[in-house]
Amino acid sequence: MKFEILSRDRESKARTGFILTEHGVVETPVFMPVGTQGTVKAVNQKQLNEDINASIILGNTYHLYLRPGTDTLKNAGGIHKFMNWDRTLLTDSGGYQVFSMSELRKLKPEGVEFRSHLDGSKHFFTPEKVIEIQRAIGSDIMMPLDECTPYPCDYAYAVKSQKLTSAWAIENKKAFEQTESLYGFDQYLFGIIQGSIYKDLREKSIKDLTSIVFDGYSIGGLAVGEPAEVMYDTVDFCTDMLPVEQPRYLMGVGRPENILEAIERGIDMFDCVMPTRNARNAYLFTWNGILSMRNARYKDDLIPVDEECSCYTCRNYTRAYLRHLFISREILALELATIHNLYFYIQLVKKAGEMISNGKFKLWKNEVINKLSINVNSYKET
């Protein structure tokens, strides 16, 4: 997979670059909106392209496997054609979803057995199986089956789990090499680094996975409840050891400040449900902190959500109107808020890239984090 670094920050490990897939150029650092079921919730593909400017989105293997299923995806010619998305798409392996359902799954050395959250039917994911599914999906970038450890996670379990993830990584790679893309374009496979918060295990994981050789490396097992400082520290440790010339993806992160801190520590790629989920709960990100749009203070507020923002929502609608839509439980509220939050996230990482290129990243980052930490009104995490 083509990944090129274009500039490096002198004061940190931050860098800019681009990934090239057959579905386009993905400038890094990049934020990937989450499109779990073949749709980024509440926005359409034209809006993702033109209003939000997403160059890459995520799909979830677990969800797409259950619904619409691989037969329907194959029949449609893959996820890009199925959902009419012609830019880059990355899929997770489904491991995270399966391991989130501790009641419904059973871990075995060969893979993980689980019951569908939709109908209770029994399924078995192995490294081979998740590659097969992702071949049917036709994502540009695939993830291997891994075990995502919870937090806290005792050392003994973390050892065992890291070993399993590495063993599966070999199988994932083998399955990747023994199969081919179904739709005439190259697919790539990342490795996922695990090891919980234990540095020796993270080191072992990185050694195992880089010796297998993947197209890029994801850092998994973070953003699962650990303190932010522990997350930053673990990321810092990993990016010191990971190959410089390959993309690094911090899975499931995160809040705007988490993303900026991780960019500083050398991360290139991010995904998180926060902008989309918060949007649907009326929490709007701005360059001056978060607004809770249901708040009565916005009843007659005729300025946009964020006066510094030039998204479709901010160019066309006021806070008063958005509040009215949320209070009235109108569907349009969800769409306008999602457009705004995704635009904000994508502008945030884009701006970070510009600042890295200009040699002004660190100062800018500190200023932005300072401003973002202001909660304009009582904001409760959802």
Place this chain on the structure above:
Amino acid sequence: MKFEILSRDRESKARTGFILTEHGVVETPVFMPVGTQGTVKAVNQKQLNEDINASIILGNTYHLYLRPGTDTLKNAGGIHKFMNWDRTLLTDSGGYQVFSMSELRKLKPEGVEFRSHLDGSKHFFTPEKVIEIQRAIGSDIMMPLDECTPYPCDYAYAVKSQKLTSAWAIENKKAFEQTESLYGFDQYLFGIIQGSIYKDLREKSIKDLTSIVFDGYSIGGLAVGEPAEVMYDTVDFCTDMLPVEQPRYLMGVGRPENILEAIERGIDMFDCVMPTRNARNAYLFTWNGILSMRNARYKDDLIPVDEECSCYTCRNYTRAYLRHLFISREILALELATIHNLYFYIQLVKKAGEMISNGKFKLWKNEVINKLSINVNSYKET
């Protein structure tokens, strides 16, 4: 209000023309999407403009009065600015909503007392009050307070009710003349013809209202459960008596075939929740009948909802994808279905207009109604 007739069908009372308001030209016959709470459910204003090509939409006085309320609307400079809609907007009087809530309202000679469906608070609508509210809303075309009789309605009640509506019409007109637009553009007032299905009462109503003189005439009290033939017959009777040179609006109608039959009988304007509500229930209108998009038969169907349609949805997505979105309860399903159904309705009346101009209306109408009556799969009215 400027209304000009451009062409007339030789075989029927059908005609084409246009209404001119300060928010643009409205070509007739026209279908007006319903935007109850200051938003047409599930679509944004850019989509209404560019994808659906709505030249006029509806707002509901009752809903807007309760939420966001007239203070907020005045503060925003009226509904057009509040919701960022710069084309024509028509409001009903709220009468229909109030009379639908038979449990919550009390009819008096001066007006109607009702309780809010939101918080149970008590309110009183009079002819003066609904004009005052619609001045605050700032709709281009306003409706007077009327009593919408249910179906069936006994003659004695219909007599009383028609008398009341006519008495209120005088008050409405007086209030209209004694007040002014708040936002610097002209607002117009229609009269609403009532009289249930009784021709003598319809005649009386038309005489009463045309002697008061309004900018256009609405036919109310239909599409409330009466047989279609009774509706057509009543419409036919009314349009024979109504002034030819003024627009006629058949309130709350209806199914595609109802609209075509009413156009034939001389109606110019329509509104109905059917395209938007059915869309949210996965019922999609096509030129070959209705599709129930949740049906398993569409699981792998890679053609658009309607191959004859060139809406955003049909140009970009397949039936298989739409079905997946509905089955997965994704918000995007509601948006894409709404765009399609509204586009269909607006194309239907536009095409009717073209056929009237070309002198081919009647033949075309019969063919279309024939095709539309095919229910491609089991369709249940919602």
